[in-house]
Amino acid sequence: MIGEARTVRWTAVGVGVALGVVIPAFLSDFLRSLAADAAIAGLIVLSLVVLTGLVGQISFCQYSFAAIGAFTVGSLVAGHHWDFWLALLVGVCFAASVGVLVAIPALRLSGLFLAILTIGVALFFDRFLLAPGTWDSFSGGTSSWRAGRPSFFGIGLKGEYAFYLFVFGALVLACLLVWNLRTGKTGRVLRAVRESEVAASTVGLNLTAWKLTAFGISAALAGLAGGLAAVRVGSVSAGSYGLLQSLLIAAIATVVGVGAIASAAAGGIFLVFIPEIIHHTPLSTQWFPLITGAALIFQLVYAPEGAVVDAETRIMRRFRRSTPEVPGEDSEVTERVLVRSS
């Protein structure tokens, strides 16, 4: 019956990927570019699936890590005429190293204090690193950045559909890698650290190393998102990587749930397409944060683990053995039941 559950899971993944490829083929170029944005946002949600979902750490500065990827790719490609792929690799590594750096003061913090620290990091990026002028000396002025679309093994990605497929492929690949991490030693060890730090260290886990690893992987995913966003838009501006963006994506990640890989897709779609839908109603898109807030409250009450995680649990439960019961040992309870019924 476990085998059946696995079939269901991989069928769902197959259908999801197929829909992700086919549906945008019938959309306008504008909606395709939005779909690419959604896939990029999905990578940021995925970075939270690693950090919050596995090791239980909070971060409100994921877009700051994304900014590192974006500004590195933007300045190297546009300002220094680097090859896109090399620039992307550098950007991802750079973002990962900054993630590890941020994690060092965060090691002894958790919960509220960690949240405040990451807000501090995001504000530092907003006010200093991403402020106009800081990167100009390196790249000759952000206003002149024009990072063109790259090509993928000789296939140009200038068309919106081709570019969407490229970004979507990156998201699917990243999800697959995170899935492997989650089901392997890394996922087990990180969850153990989340569950009990004292037990994790007494069984021989180096808490410091593993927390830094988690932050590094998470920041690398965010950096990848930033690098892709840089060539998606073709230019880089500080405004799209602010604290508010990080707060919003953290809220959305909570609504969909950080316990499932599928949340990456759902979260990206939520962030990009709900405002677009609102745009076609009499309401202003200013209402989006309010709607997200309301969704957050509903989710916390009715599906504390997150909407996608909740749905996944409900579906998978049907394909597992009916309600699990701990066998044996509870003779006392059995006796009590017998006494009552007699």
Added chain:
Amino acid sequence: MALLDLEDVSIRFGGVQALLDVSLQVREGEIVGLIGPNGAGKTTLFNCITGVLGPDSGRMAYDGRELHGVKTHRRARLGIARTFQNLQLFGRMTVLENVMVPIDAFSQRTPVGDALRLPTARFEEHKATERARALLYFLDLLDVADFQAADLPVGMQRRLELARALASNPRLLLLDEPAAGLDARETAALADVLFRIREQFDVTMLLVDHDMALVMRACDHIYVLDFGRVISAGPPEQVRDDPEVVQAYLGEVA
């Protein structure tokens, strides 16, 4: 030579002298008991040995090696494992995963190998699963391998703590009240489990428990702790008849 050798270990929390000049030896292959009224400092001593707390003064040597400055996870690698009085299982993980974590901690697998599912990672995963299942079988937990640890009854959780501690292949096993919350039948079975562990895993044990029948039956040597000091030490019969020990226990009741 003693496997674990503590000399004049002291630690103070604010105004409370939790441990005062505690000296204690555990020889290879022994089961040594550590008893004393609540608040005597038994768990504090365990925390010092595993490196969760650093003592203010005194020396701790393990296998002839000074433990001062050795981090908790390093001590685990040297072969020191423990169970917890207030259970510290990985609650929202399965029973099998709980036992696999210490095996993982010793393996060389990297996140890169995991992400790419390299053959070595898959082989290690297979090996870890097999070993964990063998340990679960040994402690009669194989039937519940796929359950969440938090969902088990206390008796099984205590055994799971034992299985997890054994998974790191320890030479010295610190047991913090393994019989707490167990009924008389389970406690009797526990003593047999401890003997079997000593036989099959070649493990030395330091056992803290309030269940005198268990301690008297299982231990070769007993230390009695009261208000952070060792007030008596010796073989079970001698300690049981020591007037000072009787007073420490009865004094607590009065």
